[in-house]
Amino acid sequence: MSALSDAAAVERPPAPPRTWSRERTIGVVLLALWAALGLGLLLFLINAWDPDIFSRYAPYYLSGLVVTVTLVGLSIVIGAVLSIPIAYARMSSNRLLSAFAYGYVYFFRGTPLIAQTFLIYYGLGQFREELQAVGLWTFFRDAWYCAVTAFSLNTAAYQAEILRGAIESVPKGQWEGAASLGLSKLQTLRKVILPQALIVALRPYGNEIVLMIKGSAIVAIITVYDLMGETRRAYSRTFDFQTYIWAAIIYLAIVETLRHIVDWIERGLTRHLKR
Template sequence: MSASMQASDIVERPPPPAHGWSRQRILGYGLVALWAVMGIGLVAYLVSAWNSELFQKYAPGYISGVGITLSLVGISIVVGAILSVPIAYGRMSRNPIIAGLAYAYVYFFRGTPLLAQAFLVYYGFGSFRPELDAIGLWWFFREAFNCAVFAFALNTAAYQAEILRGAIESVPRGQWEGAASLGLHKMQTLRKIILPQALIVALRPYGNEVILMIKGSAIVAIITVYDLMGITRLTYSRTFDFQSYLWAAIIYLLIVETLRHAVDWIERRITRHLKR
């Protein structure tokens, strides 16, 4: 302390703002250059490894794989959205039994890996083949794709229920009370007052959930569904050509980035009235 007291007659000024080539700037340019080199290297590798025969043989597979990935996610998200409504209702219910059941459902599906759930459905339900045969549902669970949709829909229903609940609870209580004092009944309030406000809050989590599902859907390759990842593994096992994985990475990145920007765009559109 005393040393600094003696030095205090020299006014200590804040450091001048960095200009020229600071250490940070050198590091930053170096890292960006590294990314650029890796990007150019990737393109150069893909160009040099270009094999039109291979491309003609496997490109249709990739396109159908993208189709299967998208339809798997699309169906699961829609079914999950329908299922999530009663679950979210249960989570907000005052009845402890209903609330407890809904909580247990959500806890199970959010606490265990999606891969374990898919295995449980695809391999596990095979243990109940006689019973499933008896009630005429075996045809459904025989197909790996259906099993994947089943597991994914249940899984995303749990997440979407939490999103829905959070969004509805984010709307202040006064909105309910105000609507009640205007003589709207509960359903009308929910539909006309609460949901329009809640869905603005929910949009971003919903977008994230779709993105998580698209990324998560890659695991169906392990239970023999030929989605984008499944086709990629098949191609790699036949050709031992590493570019099969690189192409899959590029396609997944394109899908996810497109979705992310679409969500950003929608959010900008629907919150225009909130901007000043």
């Protein structure tokens, strides 16, 4: 203990004098530029502030925000449930099963969400008679259900890959070690593998939610008026660009909140790794 404090007391060489190196100058100039941009934006918003527009469109924005959050929240949860069997199939040694899961993931990750949403809503609308015959039309008639279906199927593909990657990142020796202790496969997964895999998966999960929040901005094409849809409506009435700036600020706030939540969860999960 005393040796340690002795070491801390050792006199250090004086810090080198701070000079205006090229890197430092560029850095300061860039920072000043960003600060000026931020200030300009703030000034614009203060200048453009119009209580009339605010009182008229704030309720629309709020209902749009609720739609966005509910849609993404619901889709992420349904997608998470769906992703478990898909990830399982993907890792299965059954060739047919894994090929099917591979095809699913390949399709949903390889095509744009806007195309998938359009196909599920307008595409299935062409098969009204068939859907009515099997009693599915009441479900697919509704734009909201179509949106949730499209978004859930899409995020399930991404989440399955995150899950698979995370589980496969845990060394095989852990499975073997658990087996030698007489743990069943399911017990091993729950008690040994998942706690380690989740640390790996947490960040990609956070990214996926952020991407879904931003990706959901296309849902107005099928008449579900989310935050972006309401923004466009407000813009088409006012032709005022601040409508879009407000939308950007709200999206930024959601993403920032999520980031902090993920940080907080990570601190909890990695307690044992902290020194």
